[in-house]
Every structure is written in structure tokens, then in C-alpha cells.
Amino acid sequence: xxxxxxxxxxxxxxxxxxxxxxxxxxxxxxxxxxxxxxxxxxxxxxxxxxxxxxxxxxxxxxxxxxxxxxxxxxxxxxxxxxxxxxxxxxxxxxxxxxxxxxxxxxxxxxxx
Numbered sequence: 151x152x153x154x155x156x157x158x159x160x161x162x163x164x165x166x167x168x169x170x171x172x173x174x175x176x177x178x179x180x181x182x183x184x185x186x187x188x189x190x191x192x193x194x195x196x197x198x199x200x201x202x203x204x205x206x207x208x209x210x211x212x213x214x215x216x217x218x219x220x221x222x223x224x225x226x227x228x229x230x231x232x233x234x235x236x237x238x239x240x241x242x243x244x245x246x247x248x249x250x251x252x253x254x255x256x257x258x259x260x261x262x
Contacts, residue, residue, distance in 0.1 A: 153181075157177045157178075158176050158255055163251070164243075173204075176235070177194075182222060190216065193239045
């Protein structure tokens with residue numbers, strides 16, 4: 151079962167394949183099956199050409215696995231992962247020379 155534990159859009163800065171990206175969709179996803187769980191943090195950078203444009207292009211992605219092993223979903227552990235999410239995605243975004251403006255969400259965060 152795959153669940154978005156956290157999902158939010160933020161202002162961002164990135165150029166990928168010559169296209170400026172001005173926003174990022176940030177997610178923390180849990181994927182569990184048969185007693186094994188993986189938590190993955192991802193930021194997908196997309197153009198966001200106007201305030202209503204949330205058409206996410208999935209070609210500029212910074213992604214990192216925060217945990218993979220035996221277990222099941224834990225709200226307490228997910229709270230810990232949310233605390234480190236920004237730092238981990240900042241590190242992963244360096245490969246794309248991208249920046250997420252954590253203090254500038256474009257929509258309210260969703261929790262699952």
C-alpha cells in the first residue's frame with residue numbers, strides 16, 4: 151500500500167533541460183508490503199507559470215529514501231521523518247542545483 155504521508159507545493163528555483171522551474175511538489179510517501187516499509191522523500195520541480203498552474207512535470211525530481219526495512223506505519227516515526235524532511239530534500243536537490251523555499255508554500259499541506 152502506498153500512501154502520501156505529506157504533500158505540499160512550495161515556491162522553488164531550478165532550471166532543468168533549459169526550462170525554468172518555479173515550484174516544487176514535496177512529498178513524503180510510505181510504501182508497505184508484507185511487513186516491509188519504505189519512506190521516500192521527493193521534490194518534483196515544475197514550471198508553475200501562473201498562480202493556477204499546478205501541472206507537475208515529472209522530469210526534474212530530487213528523491214531520497216529516508217527509511218527502508220522491516221516494520222509498519224508509525225505516526226510517531228513519521229513525525230520524526232517530517233522534522234528531517236527539509237534538510238534531506240535540500241541535500242537531494244543539490245544535484246539539480248535546485249532550491250525549495252520552505253517558508254513559501256503555495257497551498258496548504260495535506261497529510262495522509
